[in-house]
Amino acid sequence: MNQYPLSVKKLIGNISKLPGIGEKTAERLAMHILCAPRKEIEALADSLIAMKDTVRSCSLCHSLSDTEICPVCSDPARDETVVCVVEQPADMVAVEKSGAFPGKYHVLQGVLSPMCGVGPDDIRISDLIDRVGKGKIREIILATATSVEGEATASYIAGRLRSCGVKITRIASGVPMGGDLKYVDQVTLKRAMESRHDV
């Protein structure tokens, strides 16, 4: 059985290792890459390596950064008394895109998950406690996911910080904006009902 040339087969194999990309999609991408200008593909290959080489964790908030301290942590215009705690760098980007938060961040780089063997020492919880211990932080906003693990992580961190005398808040959960009630799941609706507020 003769199929693609070896070099094409290799590329398809490497592309289909990426998450959410099956062999069919990898094949389609390889065919596109074959026809695309060489310059464009060189730029893609270079940026793959360049990112692996330059990106590190910010030593303060543990988000992604090209430098020792990330631009958010080193920005004097941002309120350093409020820290938003998120699971991953992508969550921080999502909050940044909302434009709703002028403070600083703390990226846990994971979430407590006994099932996967992730305990409090495997994510950046003690770093957060150290940051709070320095005394400048007034409020910690727990913005981990509303999944079982995210909720458990938020409640664990709240317990650890209770004695520090810092205000601890949790982002609201309820019906998403533009959401149709009949398509919203029962747990979300229950939460929205419980967290109702005066108008």
Added chain:
Amino acid sequence: MNQYPLSVKKLIGNISKLPGIGEKTAERLAMHILCAPRKEIEALADSLIAMKDTVRSCSLCHSLSDTEICPVCSDPARDETVVCVVEQPADMVAVEKSGAFPGKYHVLQGVLSPMCGVGPDDIRISDLIDRVGKGKIREIILATATSVEGEATASYIAGRLRSCGVKITRIASGVPMGGDLKYVDQVTLKRAMESRHDV
């Protein structure tokens, strides 16, 4: 607004240029690449460039090849009197995977499309006529797509080859195997009805 570091942004930009990959998917892939072993990403980057460098068109059938003549064309065990005409290299791979064809191929590298300005001289039709002219070919199987352009291309090639005295056939179209009649479109059903055969 501070978001991803520059090198991550660049990679996301380059990935989202690929067809069918939006910015959200590119972001997800970049986050995976960030955590993946460096070796794996190097292999991906290398295979991108390697494929661009080594793959060319087979000078006989115009399929993809690492060599001047592709393995299918140079295989003496394959029947050179029957040639299957397909639009793209990926179509040839699909036919090969079916294991239903022991002959040789001719890849048109496109399809007639007046709307996109693709005429008979823009795809490999004259090369096919040259191959038929050499006298060894007994049958041409037209396996272009069953789209409007594919049908038109098949009928155009049939017209051009009629005077060559070669047998010209078209792959069957009808209800796909495992297909439920109620989910099959009307045009396909009409075709299946017209092309019914004795049992």
